[in-house]
Amino acid sequence: MSIQIDQVNKFYGQFQALHDVSLTIPEGQITALLGPSGSGKTTLLRIIAGLENAEQGRILFGGEDISQLHVRDRNVGFVFQHYALFRHLTVAQNIAFGLESLPKKQRPPKPEIRATVARLLEMIQLPHLANRYPAQLSGGQKQRVALARALATKPRILLLDEPFGALDARVRKDLRRWLRNLHDEFHFTSVFVTHDQEEALELSDQVVVMSHGRVEQVNAPTELYARPESRFVFDFLGQVNEFSGQLRDGRLVQGDAWVRLPESPAGSEAQLYLRPHEVRLTSEPSEQAHFPFCIEAVSLIGSEVRVELKAQGWQSEDVWEVGISHAEFNRRQPRRGDRCYAVPDIGHLFAEGQDQPRTISWGDSA
Amino acid sequence: MSIQIDQVNKFYGQFQALHDVSLTIPEGQITALLGPSGSGKTTLLRIIAGLENAEQGRILFGGEDISQLHVRDRNVGFVFQHYALFRHLTVAQNIAFGLESLPKKQRPPKPEIRATVARLLEMIQLPHLANRYPAQLSGGQKQRVALARALATKPRILLLDEPFGALDARVRKDLRRWLRNLHDEFHFTSVFVTHDQEEALELSDQVVVMSHGRVEQVNAPTELYARPESRFVFDFLGQVNEFSGQLRDGRLVQGDAWVRLPESPAGSEAQLYLRPHEVRLTSEPSEQAHFPFCIEAVSLIGSEVRVELKAQGWQSEDVWEVGISHAEFNRRQPRRGDRCYAVPDIGHLFAEGQDQPRTISWGDSA
């Protein structure tokens, strides 16, 4: 079932938590609501579920306006961040809860409920834990039980509020994988909330970036990563190196540092955003760019070596980060305190007053 | 001041939390205590501080046995995981607490204390928050106040228990950087506890890996990463792909998968550990290895593209992960469901019954 959100506004007293949110969530896909804390993700998800009422706007499920329907009657599956499992019921009883709550006429007979629960337990790979209580489960197991519980009544829509927020990194990864497989199998429409960009990009078919109660951008993950439409999205999607300077003679200049721009934009100031893997390190300045740095730290973990750089002779709000390969590292052996230069391959330029970046590539000329 | 830990044993009732721990922590360096939950890191740190007493063993500061000295008299700075700020005192009062606790004779006069506090506030970049209460601070600010408080009495030793454990990823990174700068400036001896390998490797000069109350390995970060001395350390230091099989005809075999070994070890079984960036992907099997996979997911975020692989025709406990560059990704365009083969460049072989790995390199022959 597709979900349509139509000009929703939500107020908490004086505070407006959602501004005129309109959005279409396509059927059968996983959509991520991504944004910093307080951006209104949870609020939006709860409004979709019917746990909260919007002051204005409509919610449509499969084209039908269900704004006035009680949660109880919307038949959505909702998974809470902290699972909200019923502590005094066993795993099996938790899963059966929804079925047993059905009105008498619709309620399946006992044996059928038992069978459904067994099937769901099979699905979440925990049939041996049917009689445990939630407190006796690990975080990951709890989360899976919560999912099974939400799925028991066969909802066409599954809503998840930071489903992995409370889990540690490894379990998180496993569960993410598992959830995707599950989704591939059953093809319900899923919406999940997260503030972890990696999670959003990895797990979803469509990402909705939110900020201050507004939708900033809606796109498929690769698109979003490749073409952020605003500074906010850019910033939010991961580590980025920023260089802001004056436009002068086809160059962007600040202090000792400058970079040549293929074509000069309008205005007198601009910011250049560079992703860590779009920058190379050299021991000499190049023709096209002059970013003098002092190496502040080198970190060898993982598949690439991360080098942190401190601007020399110019100002940078943050330390720059550049990722180089282990091979490169072995060749050049950069060390703390070494002086070096950064050379960009690809950059994203925000001209003065503009919120849309222009992507610049030096790659060929290097 | 250097710290020496000499055959320390610690019991909680029947349970032995530390087994015969001996360790030297060099002066002026940052040492990380790294290990999984329950491995005894906190216990060791608290014993160094004097917050806990060991049943056996000695602690020496700069060569002097201080095992019998009360915490109060050891003059160490201690930063608690959850900050343990005095919640009814302002930031400034928190920082001044240690100075005002000095015996009358040693206590500096009021104006001097005020000046020191102002200097420390400057140092942690929070002079504008001097009169706030801890509850009115963000996590990162609290952590900095906790540090300033610990440093006010100019301890020669600074102990930190999961200093960044409760912070979110970004703040964590900032603070980590900030702490290192601080350390570079003042050169006290620092010991910090963490269970995050990245943090340990990045921040410290020396890493102590602990497990089950024992010291597993002590080494500089790069050394540690390059040459883990045991399966435990290997496993613990980050994502690793594991292949276990039978040794047959100079090959390690399991199901359809096999890899040729340059020289055959003793025994009939072995495990091969491969780091994600030490493996390549090909569409055809190579001469030296045959690891058939099905691509399960591709994730584009960050500086490298992460590909998750599911074993085909053989068993792997976990999904394999391989990191390829964006360039490589653009060339080959791997997609979900594609079949492919993994080819190792470097591997670490654990022969049967051995706990020390042997590093194998196929790189040249490829």
Add this chain to the structure above:
Amino acid sequence: MATPRPFLVKRNKRVLPGFTLSLGISLLFVSMVLLLPLSGLVVEASGMSWQQFWFVISDPRVVASYKVTALAALAASLFNALFGLLLAWVLVRYEFPGKRLVDAMVDLPFALPTAVAGITLATLFAETGWYGQWLSKLGLEVAFTPVGIVVAMAFTSIPFVVRTVQPVLEELSPEDEEAAMSLGASDGRIFRKVIFPALWPALVTGAALSFTRSLGEFGAVIFIAGNMPYVSEVTSLMIYVRLQEFDYAAASAIASVVLLTSLVLLFAINLWQARFLRRLEGR
């Protein structure tokens, strides 16, 4: 205390100060104020032979008083369980004018001397009293009947239930309810299956406290009980009577029966609850 204490054995070194002092005060106090007098009870009762003891505590009139007391306490604690739960629920869940007053008034029975409470209740419920005159028109007698005992007991112990249930109700996560709602459960079902089970242990504890308190209640009950032998005499009165007869041993014996009942009950509840909580907390 600021100097190192080399004379202390290593194992005994405590990080936080004041162990000896605080434990010393506590032990001194507990043994002087609590245990020593309690030993008096044992000593006094142990002066009797087992037969004597049995004879005293199984005296028909005393046994009748056990029944009256236990039944009245049971009725009072059931009443309190029901209405205490209602009060706690209303105080936690709703905003309404006078809420703060209700909240404050709940503690009145704790703060009001029991004798004053007894006199007041007797005055209210007597046939000439504000309540009694209406009740008597309905043919209901409260004062000087066992019902009066229940009223006095309920009055003195209602805060126990409210104050044990209230915090649990406050802590109850709204998410549980929402989860149940999103699963399609009706309000009634959510209350029965999700909320009530969570409140249950606290409710039982509160009712048990209310029950034990009622077992021992004297001041408030005595004024309104009517004290009819075999009908409305409570056990506290029987203890008091034995005291009047200078029969300390017998008084101690009966007192020890009540005390033991209370302790066993409280202990059992604690055990039960520990098991219950262990399940919920997974320890």
Add this chain to the structure above:
Amino acid sequence: ADRELLNTSYDIARELFAAYNEQFQAYWQETQGEDVTIRQSHAGSSRQAQAIIQGLKADVVTFNQVTDIDIIHERGNLLPENWAERLPNNSSPYYSTMAFLVRKDNPKGIENWDDLVREDVDLVMPNPKTSGNARYTYLAALGYAQDTFGDDQERIDDFLSSLLGRVKVFDSGGRGATTTFIERGIGDVLLTFESEVLNIVDRLGDDYQVVTPKVSFLAEFPVTWVDDYAEQNGNLDLAKAYLEHLYSEEAQRLLSGFNYRVHDETVKAEVADRFPEVKLLPIQDIAGSWENAMQTHFASGGKLDQLQRR
């Protein structure tokens, strides 16, 4: 400089002794030229006895039950066994008996004990288990029954048990019973001391009426000094004088003002109209002795318990 005397007394004698103390203080000042302060302690006399045994340093006791003084001898050994012989009239300077209080115009027509067992009559009296007052009522009724039914034990028991069965409220103390009867308007007859009953009528006048039965119990109000404590306190002489003075005409008049019967002939004549002639049976006639009465009737499992169980 003042000497202090502690008088430990039963609960409802507060005003009585407050008045007597003034009288005695004046008397002592006059005769001995010395100021005395008299401290008063009032509670149920059993509890008072107990307190004295446990160390309440009373110089004199002025009780409403002989047994409570006996116990001070038995348990505490603080005074001699023959204490009752140390002052005239069994050491009882005043006495009273049991009477009935009925509502205005005596609507139920109560005249004597046999009216009390009628089905339509509700009684209010204290609990014999906790109150001496009620024990007296019980003994008075027993005396009446013995007087009427002679040796027929069964009829005596029947009578007593139906009498107890008519009681609607057993308050824990005498005053409680009075409150129940007056304030709460419960019952048709209040059984208590004649002195109490007269007090009520004095206070509340027309709404109530006193009925004095023809046969009743001689309720003595024993007094004595507690030798050990009085000696410790150096008050032996004072204590003796305090009690002896109770027998003086002046004091007897005061006592009769509080509606107690007294022995002094002059005073007796003065108040004859208030205290009708009644056949007063002493304990010896009814139960042999106090000790005997306590054992056979009031102890746990005794006659009283048996009767009430029926």
Add this chain to the structure above:
Amino acid sequence: MAESARHQVGSKPLIKWTLIGLALSITLVLLVIPLVLIFSQAFSAGWGTLMANLGDEYTLHAIGLTLFVALVTVPLNLVFGTALAWAVTRFQFPGRKLLITLIDIPFAISPVVAGLLYLLLYGRNGWVGSWLGQYDLQLMFAWPGIVMVTVFVTSPFVARELIPLMQQQGSQEEEAGVVLGASGWRVFRHITLPNIKWALIYGVVLTNARAVGEFGAVSVVSGNIRGETNTLPLHVELLYQDYNIVGAFASASLLAAIAILTLAVKGFVEWHQARERDQQPEHRTER
């Protein structure tokens, strides 16, 4: 929180107002009207009589004694409760659980029995009492006895308030203080005390209420000497016995007034605690 926006069980107006109505009626019938009765009885004979009754020499003395007993009891239990809470929440030692259980004993004992226990032990024939008697020391039937039983009856209150709080707060702040070199007293005074302040006040308020109102236990050991060992609750009973209903209720109204004051202080403390809790913003992330 805007509660109305949230769906909650029992938020339907009909159910909600029925329940509220019921709760209000119960409160009114069971709690408010009895209180009103006390005052209305006290004032029934007019203001002048009330003042005369309260101004009576013995009433004044009873008030004084009651306040004195509370004044001695409260600090004793304050020290004890704090020490006990400190010992059981800050240290591990054998018998710790038992100690926590023992503290509840006074709740399970009927006050009359409690009084009896003290009498048996400290009375002239009790083994402590007889020993003290040799030195001419008498505790029962004098204010020390009253204080002792009051201390007994009220001893759980402070500790019971503190223990859960201190357990929940943990000892990290204190440890931090010690690491910074603070002396034991300084740690207690500047770190522990401010953190437990409100709970402590709350415990004191409850202790005080109970100390002022204790009847059963005190009546056993008091000796009931007018103007000497008569506390206010005993005095109420005494006046009641003397048919001085107005006087009894006048004194009772005094006790009720203390009760109301107690509730007010308690309400204030709770309000303060709640405010302090609300002031703590939820975890804020710094960017």
